[in-house]
Amino acid sequence: MSTIWHHIIPEEDRAASRAAGFGRPSGLGHRPALLIIDVQYRTAGTRPMPFDLAIKEFATSCGEIAWQAIGHIAELLALFRERNWPVLYPYVAPKFGFDQGRLTEKVPTMMEIPAKGYEFVEAIAPRAGDVLLPKKHPSAFFGTPLASYLVNTGADTLVVTGCATSGCIRSSVVDAFSYNYRVAVPEDAVYDRNQTSHAVNLYDMAEKYADVMDTKALLKALSELGHANAQEISK
Amino acid sequence: MSTIWHHIIPEEDRAASRAAGFGRPSGLGHRPALLIIDVQYRTAGTRPMPFDLAIKEFATSCGEIAWQAIGHIAELLALFRERNWPVLYPYVAPKFGFDQGRLTEKVPTMMEIPAKGYEFVEAIAPRAGDVLLPKKHPSAFFGTPLASYLVNTGADTLVVTGCATSGCIRSSVVDAFSYNYRVAVPEDAVYDRNQTSHAVNLYDMAEKYADVMDTKALLKALSELGHANAQEISK
Amino acid sequence: MSTIWHHIIPEEDRAASRAAGFGRPSGLGHRPALLIIDVQYRTAGTRPMPFDLAIKEFATSCGEIAWQAIGHIAELLALFRERNWPVLYPYVAPKFGFDQGRLTEKVPTMMEIPAKGYEFVEAIAPRAGDVLLPKKHPSAFFGTPLASYLVNTGADTLVVTGCATSGCIRSSVVDAFSYNYRVAVPEDAVYDRNQTSHAVNLYDMAEKYADVMDTKALLKALSELGHANAQEISK
Amino acid sequence: MSTIWHHIIPEEDRAASRAAGFGRPSGLGHRPALLIIDVQYRTAGTRPMPFDLAIKEFATSCGEIAWQAIGHIAELLALFRERNWPVLYPYVAPKFGFDQGRLTEKVPTMMEIPAKGYEFVEAIAPRAGDVLLPKKHPSAFFGTPLASYLVNTGADTLVVTGCATSGCIRSSVVDAFSYNYRVAVPEDAVYDRNQTSHAVNLYDMAEKYADVMDTKALLKALSELGHANAQEISK
Numbered sequence: 001m002s003t004i005w006h007h008i009i010p011e012e013d014r015a016a017s018r019a020a021g022f023g024r025p026s027g028l029g030h031r032p033a034l035l036i037i038d039v040q041y042r043t044a045g046t047r048p049m050p051f052d053l054a055i056k057e058f059a060t061s062c063g064e065i066a067w068q069a070i071g072h073i074a075e076l077l078a079l080f081r082e083r084n085w086p087v088l089y090p091y092v093a094p095k096f097g098f099d100q101g102r103l104t105e106k107v108p109t110m111m112e113i114p115a116k117g118y119e120f121v122e123a124i125a126p127r128a129g130d131v132l133l134p135k136k137h138p139s140a141f142f143g144t145p146l147a148s149y150l151v152n153t154g155a156d157t158l159v160v161t162g163c164a165t166s167g168c169i170r171s172s173v174v175d176a177f178s179y180n181y182r183v184a185v186p187e188d189a190v191y192d193r194n195q196t197s198h199a200v201n202l203y204d205m206a207e208k209y210a211d212v213m214d215t216k217a218l219l220k221a222l223s224e225l226g227h228a229n230a231q232e233i234s235k
Numbered sequence: 236m237s238t239i240w241h242h243i244i245p246e247e248d249r250a251a252s253r254a255a256g257f258g259r260p261s262g263l264g265h266r267p268a269l270l271i272i273d274v275q276y277r278t279a280g281t282r283p284m285p286f287d288l289a290i291k292e293f294a295t296s297c298g299e300i301a302w303q304a305i306g307h308i309a310e311l312l313a314l315f316r317e318r319n320w321p322v323l324y325p326y327v328a329p330k331f332g333f334d335q336g337r338l339t340e341k342v343p344t345m346m347e348i349p350a351k352g353y354e355f356v357e358a359i360a361p362r363a364g365d366v367l368l369p370k371k372h373p374s375a376f377f378g379t380p381l382a383s384y385l386v387n388t389g390a391d392t393l394v395v396t397g398c399a400t401s402g403c404i405r406s407s408v409v410d411a412f413s414y415n416y417r418v419a420v421p422e423d424a425v426y427d428r429n430q431t432s433h434a435v436n437l438y439d440m441a442e443k444y445a446d447v448m449d450t451k452a453l454l455k456a457l458s459e460l461g462h463a464n465a466q467e468i469s470k
Numbered sequence: 471m472s473t474i475w476h477h478i479i480p481e482e483d484r485a486a487s488r489a490a491g492f493g494r495p496s497g498l499g500h501r502p503a504l505l506i507i508d509v510q511y512r513t514a515g516t517r518p519m520p521f522d523l524a525i526k527e528f529a530t531s532c533g534e535i536a537w538q539a540i541g542h543i544a545e546l547l548a549l550f551r552e553r554n555w556p557v558l559y560p561y562v563a564p565k566f567g568f569d570q571g572r573l574t575e576k577v578p579t580m581m582e583i584p585a586k587g588y589e590f591v592e593a594i595a596p597r598a599g600d601v602l603l604p605k606k607h608p609s610a611f612f613g614t615p616l617a618s619y620l621v622n623t624g625a626d627t628l629v630v631t632g633c634a635t636s637g638c639i640r641s642s643v644v645d646a647f648s649y650n651y652r653v654a655v656p657e658d659a660v661y662d663r664n665q666t667s668h669a670v671n672l673y674d675m676a677e678k679y680a681d682v683m684d685t686k687a688l689l690k691a692l693s694e695l696g697h698a699n700a701q702e703i704s705k
Numbered sequence: 706m707s708t709i710w711h712h713i714i715p716e717e718d719r720a721a722s723r724a725a726g727f728g729r730p731s732g733l734g735h736r737p738a739l740l741i742i743d744v745q746y747r748t749a750g751t752r753p754m755p756f757d758l759a760i761k762e763f764a765t766s767c768g769e770i771a772w773q774a775i776g777h778i779a780e781l782l783a784l785f786r787e788r789n790w791p792v793l794y795p796y797v798a799p800k801f802g803f804d805q806g807r808l809t810e811k812v813p814t815m816m817e818i819p820a821k822g823y824e825f826v827e828a829i830a831p832r833a834g835d836v837l838l839p840k841k842h843p844s845a846f847f848g849t850p851l852a853s854y855l856v857n858t859g860a861d862t863l864v865v866t867g868c869a870t871s872g873c874i875r876s877s878v879v880d881a882f883s884y885n886y887r888v889a890v891p892e893d894a895v896y897d898r899n900q901t902s903h904a905v906n907l908y909d910m911a912e913k914y915a916d917v918m919d920t921k922a923l924l925k926a927l928s929e930l931g932h933a934n935a936q937e938i939s940k
Contacts, residue, residue, distance in 0.1 A: 008243070009431050017429060020290045021344030026337050055255045098836045101415045101857045102261050106443055109256030131803045134839075136850045137413035138443075143850030145648075145841045147617060152650040152806045156624065166439045171409045178372035178406075178615075180336045180622040194252060196244050200435040204401045208341055208373075333601045336622045366568045369604075371615045380606045380613030380883075382852060387571045387885040389861065413850075415857040478713070479901050487899060490760045491814030496807055525725045571885045572731055576913055579726030607883035608913075636909045641879045648842035648876075650806045664722060666714050670905040674871045678811055678843075 002187050002212045005203035008196060022207045028221055029156035029182045033086040036073060037140055037162035037172060039124050040091055042117030043191075044070060044163075051193065058117045059109035062163060062193045072189035072215040073124050073161045079222055086153040088131040090140030090172070094118050099136060139171035147179060157182040159218065160210070161189040166197035173210050183210035186218045237422050237447045240438035243431060257442045263456055264391035264417045268321040271308060272375055272397035272407060274359050275326055277352030278426075279305060279398075286428065293352045294344035297398060297428045307424035307450040308359050308396045314457055321388040323366040325375030325407070329353050334371060374406035382414060392417040394453065395445070396424040401432035408445050418445035421453045472657050472682045475673035478666060492677045498691055499626035499652045503556040506543060507610055507632035507642060509594050510561055512587030513661075514540060514633075521663065528587045529579035532633060532663045542659035542685040543594050543631045549692060556623040558601040560610030560642070564588050569606060609641035617649060627652040629688065630680070631659040636667035643680050653680035656688045707892050707917045710908035713901060727912045733926055734861035734887045738791040741778060742845055742867035742877060744829050745796055747822030748896075749775060749868075756898065763822045764814035767868060767898045777894035777920040778829050778866045784927055791858040793836040795845035795877070799823050804841060844876035852884060862887040864923065865915070866894040871902035878915050888915035891923045 006014075017023060044066035045054045051063035080087050095104075095111055104111050126132060131149045133140060140146050150158075158181045160173050169190045176183045185205055192198035206212040213221075241249075252258060279301035280289045286298035315322050330339070330346055339346050361367060366384045368375060375381050385393075393416045395408050404425045411418045420440055427433035441447040448456075476484075487493060514536035515524045521533035550557050565574075565581055574581050596602060601619045603610060610616050620628075628651045630643050639660045646653045655675055662668035676682040683691075711719075722728060749771035750759045756768035785792050800809070800816055809816050831837060836854045838845060845851050855863075863886045865878050874895050881888045890910055897903035911917040918926075 009429065013429050013431065016286055016290075019287075020294045020296075020428065022342050024341055024343060026340040051251055052254075055251075059255045061255075096837070097834055098854070101853065102412050102417065102444075105261040106259055106412075107257050108259060129802055132801070137853065138409055139413065142410070142413045143848070143853060145848030148648060148650045148806070148842065148848060149803070151621075151626075154626065156621075167443060170439075171406070171413075174373055174406045174409075175377070177337050177341075178374065178377045178618060180618045182337065193255065194244065194248050196248065197435060197439055200432060201439070204405075204432055204436070208402060209337075331602070332599055333619070336618070364567055367566070372618065378613070378615030378618060383571070383607065383613060383883060383885045384568070386856075386861070391856070391859065413853060415853045479899070483899050483901065486756055486760075489757075490764045490766075490898065492812050494811055494813060496810040521721055522724075525721075529725045531725075572882050572887065572914075575731040576729055576882075577727050578729060608879055609883065612880070612883045637913060640909075641876070641883075644843055644876045644879075645847070647807050647811075648844065648847045652807065663725065664714070664718050666718065667905060667909055670902060671909070674875075674902055674906070678872060679807075 002202060002206060002214070004187050005199040008199050009203050017207060025211050026182050027211065028184060028225065030225065031155050032157040032159055032222060032225065033088060033150060033153055033155035034076060034080045034159045035088050035090060035140060035161065035172065036077070036124055037090050037160065037168050038092055039070060039073065039121050039162045040117060041119055041121060042092065042113050044121050046116065058113055060113060062191050066163065066191045069189050069191040070121055070123055072186060075215055075219060076159060076161060076186065076189060077124055079219060086131070086155060087126070088133060088146065088149060089120065089126045090133040090135050090144065090146060091120065092118065093134035093136055138168045139175045140168065141172060141175040141179070150181070155181070157184065159184050159186065159222070161186060163191050165190045165192035166194065166201045170201045170205065173205050177209040184218055185210045185212045186215040187212050188214050237437060237441060237449070239422050240434040243434050244438050252442060260446050261417050262446065263419060263460065265460065266390050267392040267394055267457060267460065268323060268385060268388055268390035269311060269315045269394045270323050270325060270375060270396065270407065271312070271359055272325050272395065272403050273327050274305060274308065274356050274397045275352060276354055276356060277327065277348050279356050281351065293348055295348060297426050301398065301426045304424050304426040305356055305358055307421060310450055310454060311394060311396060311421065311424060312359055314454060321366070321390060322361070323368060323381065323384060324355065324361045325368040325370050325379065325381060326355065327353065328369035328371055373403045374410045375403065376407060376410040376414070385416070390416070392419065394419050394421065394457070396421060398426050400425045400427035401429065401436045405436050405440065408440050412444040419453055420445045420447045421450040422447050424450050472672060472676060472684070474657050475669040478669050479673050487677060495681050496652050497681065498654060498695065500695065501625050502627040502629055502692060502695065503558060503620060503623055503625035504546060504550045504629045505558050505560060505610060505631065505642065506547070506594055507560050507630065507638050508562055509540060509543065509591050509632045510587060511589055511591060512562065512583050514591050516586065528583055530583060532661050536633065536661045539659050539661040540591055540593055542656060545685055545689060546629060546631060546656065546659060547594055549689060556601070556625060557596070558603060558616065558619060559590065559596045560603040560605050560614065560616060561590065562588065563604035563606055608638045609645045610638065611642060611645040611649070620651070625651070627654065629654050629656065629692070631656060633661050635660045635662035636664065636671045640671050640675065643675050647679040654688055655680045655682045656685040657682050658684050707907060707911060707919070709892050710904040713904050714908050722912060730916050731887050732916065733889060733930065735930065736860050737862040737864055737927060737930065738793060738855060738858055738860035739781060739785045739864045740793050740795060740845060740866065740877065741782070741829055742795050742865065742873050743797055744775060744778065744826050744867045745822060746824055746826060747797065747818050749826050751821065763818055765818060767896050771868065771896045774894050774896040775826055775828055777891060780920055780924060781864060781866060781891065781894060782829055784924060791836070791860060792831070793838060793851065793854060794825065794831045795838040795840050795849065795851060796825065797823065798839035798841055843873045844880045845873065846877060846880040846884070855886070860886070862889065864889050864891065864927070866891060868896050870895045870897035871899065871906045875906050875910065878910050882914040889923055890915045890917045891920040892917050893919050
C-alpha cells in the first residue's frame, strides 16, 4: 500500500475517505497487459538533466525524475517479455498544422517539439509484435483503437506506466477503469513534472480507480500469476 | 485567475510549469452549454451536514461544502435560463446487480445508496427541455450520448459544474477538452469530499485542460457573450 | 453457410468477391454472450400482424416476420440460460423532447410510439442479472456502456439477434467487429421491415464482419463449446 | 431524390416504408465538411481497370467504377477548396503484424496490400492544412479522433464520399448520424466492388441516416449556402 501521498493528504482526510468506503483493492486478474505511455524523449530528455535544463531541450520534459521511472518500467517490461504477455505503446504522435486546437491553446509549446522528441526512449523501446498506438489526446483510449487491441489479446488487467501521472496516465487509468479493466499503477514507474500533482493523482487513483503500489510489490504479485495463464494469452 | 491551489503547489513549481509553456488560457467560445454533473442528494446530502454525519446518510456525500457550490451553480443556471442556453444533467444512474464491476470493488458502498440519493437536488433540478444523461462511469461522456447532444446544440464551450472535482468533474473535463470543446470550470461551483484533491485537480485542469476561475468572474465573462449568439443557439 | 441472399446477389458477383479474398469465416471463440437488440413491441407489434396493419399499431413495427425470429431467439436464449452465459438487452429508450435530432428528422414517427411499444416482448424478456442497456442511437455500442459490460464478462464472442437487420443489428455488428469480438449472426433470429435490405445486409455482414448461419447451425456450434468454459464465464 | 435502388427494392416495399414514416430529408446545415474516405490506390487501382484485373493489382480494388466516382469527388473537392471549407481524409493505415484480428480473419488478403496501395489517389490527394486520419477499422470515427477535429471546425454537416459504400462509407455515415451531424451522400461519388450492395446500402442510408442524391444536385445545394458561413468556418 503506497504512502507517497501521506505528507500531502492529512491522515484525518484519508480516514474520512476510508470511512465512506473508498479505496478498496480491486486486485489483479489473470491476463495482464503492459501499457508504456509516452515514454519518448519529449518527456524524459535525451539524458537525465535537472528540470530547468531539461525543458530547454523539450518543453514537455520532466527531467531526471523520468529516468528513475524508466528504470522501473524496464524491470516490468523484462517480466512481460519473459512471460510473453502483451505490451502496448500509446505515444504522442507528431503534430501537424491541422492539430491546432484546445491542446495547443493551453500549451502552445506542444507544437514546437523537435522530431527527436517523438522517438521512444531506447531502454524501453518497442520490438516487433508490440502494439504501437499514436495518439492526439491525453487518454490512450481517446481517439485510438486501444480497446480493440485489448479485446484481441483477451487481457483483463492493465499495468499502466509512463508519463505524466497527472495527464495521460491519469486519464488512461480512468478510461481503463471505466471499461472494467483491473488497473495496477506502479507509483515509481510513472512520472510527472510536478511532484504534488504526481502524489495527489496517485492518491485519487488509489481511492477510486486502481491499485497503486511500488514496482517491487507489483513484480511480486505479477510473478505469482500462473504460467498457464501466460501461455493462454500468448497463443 | 484562481489562487485556490497556491498553498499546496509551491510557487517554484508553478513557475517551472509556466516556463515550460503550460497553463495558457483557452478562452470562451460563442455558444456555451452548462453541465451540472451528479448534483444529486447522494453527493450533497438532503441538507447541509458535517462530513462525518453526511456520509452516514449517503456514503458518497461530500457534506456541507456541497451546498456552497450548489449556491454558485444556481447563479450560473439562472444566467443560462435567462439566455435560453442549453443545460445538460449527466447524473449517476441507480445501480443494479449487473452493475457489479471495478467501481463496486473499489468503492463497495456505491451499491447501497438509497433511492432518495439519486434524486436531483431541488435547487438546481432540471426542467422540461433540459437533457438528462444517466451514466454508469465517471466521465459524463463515457458510455453516454453526451457528444451527440452537444453536436445537436452546436455548443463550442462547456461550463462544467458539480461533483466530484477529483472524479466525475475531472474526467468529464479531460474528455470535453479531448473533443476540442473550450472548457470553463468555476472553482467554487464544483465540490469534492477531499480539499487537497479538490485544489490539486483544479490546478491540473488549469494547467492543461480548462480555464479555472470563480463563479463571479465566469458570470461576467459569460454575460459579455452577445445575445445574438444566444438566440442562434436557442433556435 | 447462408444462401438467403443468392436470389439477389448474382453468383458472378459472389465469385468475384471470393476471388478478392472476402467472406472467410472468423469462427466462434470460447466465451459467448448473447445480445437481444430492440425486441420490444415497437418492432414486433403486440401480436403477429400483417405489415400494413402492424405499422398502424407502431410505425416502427416489422409485422409478423418479427415473430418467426422471436421464436428462434427464444431457442438461443434457452441455451444461454442453461449454460449460464451472459445475456444483454440493448433496447430503444423512450424518447423525450430533448431527443429531437437527426433521427427524428429522418423518421418523425419515432417520436410518437406509445409507451407499450417500449416494453420487451414477453417471450424473450430479461430476468434478474441480465444487462439492460437503454440506447438512443442505432448501434448497441454508441453512447452506451456495452463495451464495459463485455469486458466485465470476459466474453470474446457475440451472438447478435433482434431488429432491424439493416439498422441496429448491422451497426452493432460492425462495432462489435471493430472491437475485435467474434460475431455470429443467426439469419433467422434477426428481422427487418424490408426483405431486400434484410438479405443484402446479411450478405454484407457475411462478407466483411461476421459469420452468418441459421439458428439451428449456430445452436449446434455453440453446444459444442465446453462446459468448462461456460463455468469460467459464469463465475 | 435518388432512384438508383428502384430496380432492386420493389415499389411496394418502398411505399410500405414511406407509410411507416421513414426516409424524410434531414437537409443541409450551415457549415459543411467534406470526408474523402479510403480513396487510395488500394481501392481504385493505379489506373482504371476491369474488376477481374484490378483485384490482381490490389485485392481490395473496386476497379474502373472507382474512377467514375473519383471524378465526382474531384468536383465536390473543387467547391470545398473554393469556399475554404474543411476537408478531411480518413484512410486505411498500413497494417503491421500486430493488426491481426477479426478483419484479417474475414479478409486475409488485407494483410498483403503493397505499400503503393496506401497512397492517396493523386486526383483528390490532400494538401497542407487538410486533416489526415489513419484508421484501422471501418468507420472513420471508430478509434480515431475524427469527432474532435469536427468539433474544432464547427461543422454541422458532413458530405461523405469515397469507398466502399457497403463498408467504410456506411459505417461512417451511421456514426456521423449518431453524433447528430447532418449527412449528405452523393451516390455517384461513393463506390463499391458490388453493385447490389452499393444500391441497397444507399437505400438504407436514405431511409434512415442521410440525404442521398447525385453530385450535381448536391453541388447545387452546397453552392446556395451563404459565403458568410463559409468565412465563419474558415476563420
